[in-house]
Amino acid sequence: MSKTIRQLHRGRWQSAIDLATRLCDSQTLPCVAIATGTEYEIEGLTHVGRQRLNHEAPLRDDAIFLVASITKPIVAMAALLLIERGELALADRVVETIPEFGCQGKYGIELRHLLTHTSGLVDMLPDNLELRKNHATLEQFVQRTCEESLTFSPGRGVQYQSMGFAMLGAIITRITGKSCARFLHDEFFVPLGLNDAALGATDDWFNGPSNKNERIPDALVPEGHTEGADWNWNSRYWRQLGAPWGGLLISARDLATYAQFMLRHGRSSDGQRLLSPAAIAAATRNQLECMRDVPEIERRCRPWGLGWRLDWPAHSANFGDLLSTHTYGHWGATGTVMWIDPEAGTFGIVLTTLPQEPSGKYLSRLSSAIAAAWE
Template identity: 60%
Template structure:
């Protein structure tokens, strides 16, 4: 956290927007200080437990590595990029799997991630409030006068969720409506939630994202086009 706080901002607060892992690192620390629990423990008690998710954790606990058939054996191996070869901290190492990074450390299954998506479609399902769902899924940039107008209109963000960007096909593809929101991950993952079609799409692969998300966008297009 100290290292995160030493990083120079790319722009003054309120004057731009971009996804940044360190923002979620700070959010995890805020959750820990406000709740008095670690971010992973808070997520277990407030979201994972109430939803009945048995194969979802923010970081693997030690018991996932124990026994004749350890839970960790169910975790798919990611095809690591060259810069991660030969190091003890890459995506397939115990260090990363147990780190529980708020920006990318969630371990889950397609079905259980879809349960989280359904929770959002159903107004929070008693886990989070409908007001929080509404705030998280509307364009939070619209009231930020110092953010460039093109970003406010064409690259909207909610709270944590990226809303669909009509002029940008990366990751989400070309066929989703303006109400769609979701997120993607560097290891080749994507989830989008389409309220207009009452649909949750979960794509979990082992192929790291290429820079513009074209491959996963093509798959997203195929899935979206198949919905009738």
């Protein structure tokens, strides 16, 4: 990879800011936070739009976003840390840690399958909405996943599966004796100085002097969720659940700091080694290549790392159209995307509150504008 230090072209970066501003001024997007940078610097952190859907107050400069599925690769890196320590291996079967999982054809599912979306598990449970309406616990989501049958045999297809990350969070908990949220906090968020990051808000976010809950902008919720004020994305229940598949709350600055940690191959800004370069490399290379029973078109055109979505040729999927083939990252259903381009040595972050479906095109356009600002 090139070690050339890239520079941000101020005129092109202003074009990216102008695009974000136009999208908010036209009420196409409620709000946008964008950031970019290298392993050395965070550049251009910008917040535009509204903090509340029905109020003109501007988006706070310290806004904290529910980033939805960007949670998944961050949880995946916690599993990689346990692999480094010899407490897990990719070939471990889930039933070795969670015996009750081994029914309905799921006995052969390995950790590798959870991390690459090749398990055959469903994305969302058939009774997902009922569980949320009843304020189900993470343990109840895990129990229901253990009861579900598969849509295909493990390792024989690719199907995006949020419930695979529900199981991953449960594995982390059973191995470490800590909740997935606490493990992330202790092993990554504290040493990286991520003071505005949590896998599920704690009570002090609502009742403490900082009142971080007020810093979370309102999200537009999908059709069918608008009546769920006590269980949808904007509810205290969901913000506190800490779903390993989509419950991360984080500011744009803290997410940018995490992207820098990845570009530094696992080191914090003060030189702490939190993950090995070997773990970063394994997580961000095509893990489907060697899975011979996965359809060839998936291995070649829609590759996955371990928790990270890689570059998909001819399918921008919100990463934009100007990034290298070595790019990896993730998106979130709440209207968020983060990408890291190790070839260029840069990253891009776009956080909105408009669901990415069917409006991911705005994330793609903003991503392209960010990529174009580097020279």
